[in-house]
Amino acid sequence: MGSKTGGECLRDELRTLFLFEHLTDAQLDILCEAGSIETFPAGPLVVEGEPATCFYVMIDGELVMSKRSGGVDIQTNKTSQRGVYFGAWSAYVPGEEHIYEASVRLSKPSRCFVLDANAFAGFMQTQFPMAVHLLEGHMVGGRRQSQIIGQREKLLALGTITAGLTHQLNNPAAATARAVADLREGVGHMRHKLAMVAEAKFTPEALRVLVNIQDQVAEQVAKNKDLELSALEASDREDQIGDWLEDHEIAGAWDYAPTFVEAGLDTDWLERVSSLVDDVDASASLQSAIGWLKYTIDNELRMNEIAEASKRISALLADAKQYSQMDRGAYQSANVHELLRSTIMMFGDKVGYQGKGRPVTIIKDMDKTLPELQCYPGDLNQVWTNIIDNAIQAMDGKGTLIIRTARENDQMIRVEICDDGPGIPEDIIGRIFTPFFTTKPFGEGTGLGLDLAWRIVVEKHGGNMSVQSKPGDTRFIVCLPLVAPPPLTPTPGELSAAGTE
Structure with a gap:
């Protein structure tokens, strides 16, 4: 900072500034006695984040005000208006740590009235x-109100997410219950068929081969679970198997055919079974053998369903753990794509990828080369939740959501969350990050969802957050530094003091 030169403080000059024009002579004399008029050269005068030691009022000159965001100074104001004040303007609020909330640089030599913060x-x-x-109550009360309703906003989001997770867990749980019931019934049928096989008087060699085929059938079912036939292919194969069973006078031929197709079997398998019964009564023995294999397949398929449902439940719980970050530190390394994926999963049946038939289709355009972030993952998941939830509501629950990631520069990454809803009107787009501003009906929104997201991105991570909108294309753009400011570590003295309270 350049050196300053002093000048006499005159009450009549102070009175020409709008801030002081209604003060009495006695009040102006107090200010002149406590403060001074200084001339400063062009250059920085106030630095954001440093202790607020002085209150300034510009008399003549020009200043540029800026805020730091994502490691970059963003200009917020440039003015030569007389009477503009800055610095320790809230020093009168007791019990607060006062720091400069913005940086001020003089763009040319300027005269300012300067008052020590304590004197002010x-x-x-x-x-x-x-x-x-009144001002103290407004500042402190407003902050507390924001904190309380901010917590409510988190709880509302948690309720939405919990409902989605509950619905998703219910599906595989119900599938497991159905499969267990079918399996119990199938085991009963198998016992009955086993008795019929015994009555059919298979030779020991035929029984050995039949058991071997049963093992091969179970193996084939396991291999076939990831193979999908088209509807036409499945229908053709059912016709072939159904015809074969009818030709061999198997009762319930067309009930058996879909089961064999689902297991991946064909008429060659059936021919192998048929060849085992050439030394006994063919119709009775083949009927028993085919029935035995059919219930074997049914049970294998039901066990596959139970295994898949169990895997789905485990995956859902793992994603919920990833989303909540409940087993991890607040500040850590994280993959932004994993955070986005776990957040999307928490919305359940509301959203899905292309071809899944969900009301909201998600399209991803991800830069897989992005490095991991040093960040607060749980908080970032709250950001994604708030933006995606707003997008779903804006689209009235149906439309297309596009999520893009890319490098912003060498020090930042960019995340775009876009929807094809009606867009944000021009007259309100500038206020959507303002605390308590909401377009939702009274009682349905707190107006803190985007404010909370803003504070997490900008204040906690040192990033940027903006929005661009037109009908059919609304984009929330979040830029995050590769390394967010780590949490403050208490000094030994602070820890000692905390332990004695």
């Missing part, structure tokens, strides 16, 4: 005690 606080508290109480 004392002046406000003695001369305008009611105003100080």
